[in-house]
Amino acid sequence: MARAALLPVALLLCLALAGSANAERKPVGFYGLKNKKGDFSIKVTNWGATLVSVLVPDCQGNLADVVLGYDTLRGYVNGTGSFGATVGRVVNRIAKSRFVLDGKAYRLFRNDGNNSIHGGHRGFGKVIWTVKEYVRGGDTPYITFFYHSFDGEQGFPGDLDVYVTYQLSGPYELSIRMNATATSKATPDAMRKVAFVRDPESGRALELWANQPGVQLYTSNWVSNEKGKAGKVYEQYGALCLETQAYPDAVNHPEFPSSIVRPGQVYKHDVLFKFSN
Numbered sequence: 446m447a448r449a450a451l452l453p454v455a456l457l458l459c460l461a462l463a464g465s466a467n468a469e470r471k472p473v474g475f476y477g478l479k480n481k482k483g484d485f486s487i488k489v490t491n492w493g494a495t496l497v498s499v500l501v502p503d504c505q506g507n508l509a510d511v512v513l514g515y516d517t518l519r520g521y522v523n524g525t526g527s528f529g530a531t532v533g534r535v536v537n538r539i540a541k542s543r544f545v546l547d548g549k550a551y552r553l554f555r556n557d558g559n560n561s562i563h564g565g566h567r568g569f570g571k572v573i574w575t576v577k578e579y580v581r582g583g584d585t586p587y588i589t590f591f592y593h594s595f596d597g598e599q600g601f602p603g604d605l606d607v608y609v610t611y612q613l614s615g616p617y618e619l620s621i622r623m624n625a626t627a628t629s630k631a632t633p634d635a636m637r638k639v640a641f642v643r644d645p646e647s648g649r650a651l652e653l654w655a656n657q658p659g660v661q662l663y664t665s666n667w668v669s670n671e672k673g674k675a676g677k678v679y680e681q682y683g684a685l686c687l688e689t690q691a692y693p694d695a696v697n698h699p700e701f702p703s704s705i706v707r708p709g710q711v712y713k714h715d716v717l718f719k720f721s722n
């Protein structure tokens with residue numbers, strides 16, 4: 446894996462989630478992973494294979510949640526921020542919502558002017574994933590989500606089987622591993638993981654490792670008056686987000702690294718968040 450970025454990030458003390466084990470609507474729910482020492486934990490939901498919370502200690506040992514999100518599933522379903530979501534089939538913009546692959550033209554759902562963004566109106570961050578495995582105990586607890594994307598979904602060609610695994614892989618290390626297999630036709634595929642981080646002075650630092658050709662730094666330009674966790678209101682530039690991904694609009698740029706997954710090939714996207722203080 447290539448080292449994508451090292452940045453010192455200071456983080457804000459927020460309240461932990463309350464009552465989050467109660468899913469509002471089956472079969473969608475919240476799932477927790479915690480280290481043995483009890484001072485590092487995350488919460489995720491199978492709605493959009495979304496990262497909901499990350500509790501890490503600061504230099505005084507105080508735990509705080511360092512990612513943006515919502516207290517309830519309704520917040521995620523209704524929210525506009527894509528906070529913590531697994532975004533696909535293709536993240537970022539595809540110009541004019543169209544591309545040609547193997548001589549055939551495809552039209553995608555337009556949801557950004559004439560462009561298509563984040564997999565369309567109902568991308569991977571807005572669908573219900575299946576919980577394949579959930580291992581809460583041991584040194585490296587993990588959960589694996591699965592989603593089958595059908596041929597033609599949001600305009601994209603071919604069936605795609607997608608897995609996302611969240612794992613506490615080491616001390617204050619969160620590993621996110623994604624893979625996708627095209628089971629019928631070739632398809633563009635460029636998922637990324639988004640994680641928003643807040644920023645006063647707590648001594649916390651974040652290292653991000655990923656195996657993708659690109660990383661987008663998003664500074665919450667489009668966040669405005671968004672009601673988040675524990676009564677907090679998120680504003681423009683209130684957080685930053687590092688999005689590991691293929692180059693934007695790669696499917697229309699043969700000179701960029703290819704984002705095409707053909708039948709028999711596997712797309713693998715690994716991300717490692719290392720926290721320290």
Ligand SMILES: *[C@@H]1O[C@H](CO)[C@@H](O)[C@H](O)[C@H]1NC(C)=O
Nearest residue numbers: 519520521523524525671672
């Ligand atoms: C849904 O979103 C709208 C617009 O962003 C917001 O005003 C409203 O408070 C949200 N409702 C819930 C239940 O989160």
Ligand SMILES: *[C@@H]1O[C@H](CO)[C@@H](O)[C@H](O)[C@H]1NC(C)=O
Nearest residue numbers: 540541542555557558559560
């Ligand atoms: C969308 O494309 C049409 C036709 O090319 C053009 O006239 C229009 O200005 C474009 N809209 C935006 C928002 O770019």
Ligand SMILES: *[C@@H]1O[C@H](CO)[C@@H](O)[C@H](O)[C@H]1NC(C)=O
Nearest residue numbers: 589608609610623624626711
């Ligand atoms: C994709 O990930 C899942 C879950 O970790 C794993 O079982 C599967 O073997 C992986 N597929 C490939 C082709 O690597």
